[in-house]
Amino acid sequence: MDLGLRGRTAIICAASQGLGKATAEEFAREGVQVVICSRDRKRILASARRIRASVRGKSVSVVPVVADLTKARDIKKLVTTAVRKFGRIDILVTNAGGPPVGTFPELKDSAWEAGITLNLMSTIRCIREVLPYMQDWKWGRIINITSLTVKQPVDDLIISSTVRPGILGLTKVLANQYAKDGITFNNVAPGYIMTARQEELSKARAKKRGMSVERFVLEQSRDVPVRRYGSPSELASVIVFLASEKASYVNGTTISVDGGLVKGLF
Ligand code: NAD
Numbered sequence: 001m002d003l004g005l006r007g008r009t010a011i012i013c014a015a016s017q018g019l020g021k022a023t024a025e026e027f028a029r030e031g032v033q034v035v036i037c038s039r040d041r042k043r044i045l046a047s048a049r050r051i052r053a054s055v056r057g058k059s060v061s062v063v064p065v066v067a068d069l070t071k072a073r074d075i076k077k078l079v080t081t082a083v084r085k086f087g088r089i090d091i092l093v094t095n096a097g098g099p100p101v102g103t104f105p106e107l108k109d110s111a112w113e114a115g116i117t118l119n120l121m122s123t124i125r126c127i128r129e130v131l132p133y134m135q136d137w138k139w140g141r142i143i144n145i146t147s148l149t150v151k152q153p154v155d156d157l158i159i160s161s162t163v164r165p166g167i168l169g170l171t172k173v174l175a176n177q178y179a180k181d182g183i184t185f186n187n188v189a190p191g192y193i194m195t196a197r198q199e200e201l202s203k204a205r206a207k208k209r210g211m212s213v214e215r216f217v218l219e220q221s222r223d224v225p226v227r228r229y230g231s232p233s234e235l236a237s238v239i240v241f242l243a244s245e246k247a248s249y250v251n252g253t254t255i256s257v258d259g260g261l262v263k264g265l266f
Contacts, residue, residue, distance in 0.1 A: 004245035006031035010091035011082050013069055013126060016043040018195035019145055020095045021051070022232030026240045028055045028062060032091070035082040037067040037074075061085070069096045069122040070114075079129040088137055091243045092130045094123040095145040098197045099159040101204065107159065115159035120166050127174065131183070140183035141243040144171060145235075148191045150254060151262045156205070168254055175252030184251040186242050191258025192220060193230040225260030 010027050014020040015036035024034045028051050036051070038044045048064035065081050067074035082089050099115030100107065123144055134140025146164045148154070153161035168187060175185040192198060199213075206216035221228050235257045241247055242255070256262050 001246065003030055005243065008090040009033045009082065009086040009088055011035045011078065011089055012093045014038055014095040014097060016040065016047045018197060019193060019232050019235055021047050022236040023093055023239050025051050025054050026233060026236035028060045030240060031058060031060055033061045033086055035063045035065060037065040037078050039068045041066045070117045072125050075125045075129055083133060089130050089133045090139060091141045092126060093143050093239060094126050096122050099163060101156055103156055104158055112159060115163050120163050123167050134183045135181045138182040142185045143239050143242050144187045146187045146189050148189050148258050148262055150189050151256060151264055172252050179251050186250060187254040188235060188238055189254055189256045190235050191230065191261040192224060193232055193235055195232055223261060230257065230259060
């Protein structure tokens with residue numbers, strides 16, 4: 001299937017590792033010019049090198065930008081760098097690190113504010129910055145990486161369970177308003193995908209339950225109908241499809257990529 005993405009330009013946020021990096025890699029494989037960011041210069045440069053190496057032979061650019069997504073001015077810099085380099089932005093994938101973990105009594109205002117800034121405000125600000133360019137070109141794809149918590153709240157991910165559903169509301173409103181400009185908005189909701197963040201969560205939860213990480217992962221995998229954790233590339237493929245011409249009639253929706261973990265109907 002030709003996804004029709006060759007030559008397009010994408011910004012992928014938080015891409016020094018994990019889901020963001022896998023997504024950038026998948027786009028580059030499709031011939032998309034990618035602009036990637038994270039906070040640490042060394043790590044984002046290393047990620048860009050690895051992505052280039054994985055698509056050796058293809059004529060795609062991978063542009064690393066040092067940007068802290070909790071800072072509005074860094075988000076502006078990320079977007080202006082992409083525009084200066086390529087003259088347009090076709091695709092935006094919003095993503096960031098995970099919000100603080102803990103139960104309700106454990107979490108202070110500072111943790112809630114950190115989660116809101118990192119996961120909700122960064123999404124709002126990135127979309128605000130890219131929209132005018134997409135409107136000019138009458139084409140755009142915005143895909144937000146959220147979490148299974150938007151469909152099935154998780155006790156020790158109460159900040160994620162509270163803040164991320166806001167992204168669904170935002171997406172639905174923008175999907176109503178900007179489809180006339182050729183711009184679609186969708187979310188992906190990953191379940192258990194093996195990354196550094198998932199490993200950290202598994203370690204902390206295993207410790208709380210007094211069991212080994214290996215045993216915890218095995219037990220948690222049994223909750224997933226496909227009986228395993230997903231790989232970052234399995235999420236990335238869905239994002240790339242949503243960004244493609246083939247997904248032109250998919251707008252305002254949230255797609256779980258969780259092996260069937262969420263048991264609800266929607
Ligand atoms: P990860 O921790 O492996 O990677 C996070 C990336 O975000 C890194 O590149 C890091 O440098 C970057 N980052 C963190 N804070 C940043 C900031 N302020 N500015 C710029 N970059 C920043 O995490 P991941 O597993 O790839 O998850 C990505 C997102 O998806 C997270 O929000 C996570 O909570 C969510 N999620 C992940 C899973 C999963 O199973 N992996 C499941 C549900 C939701």
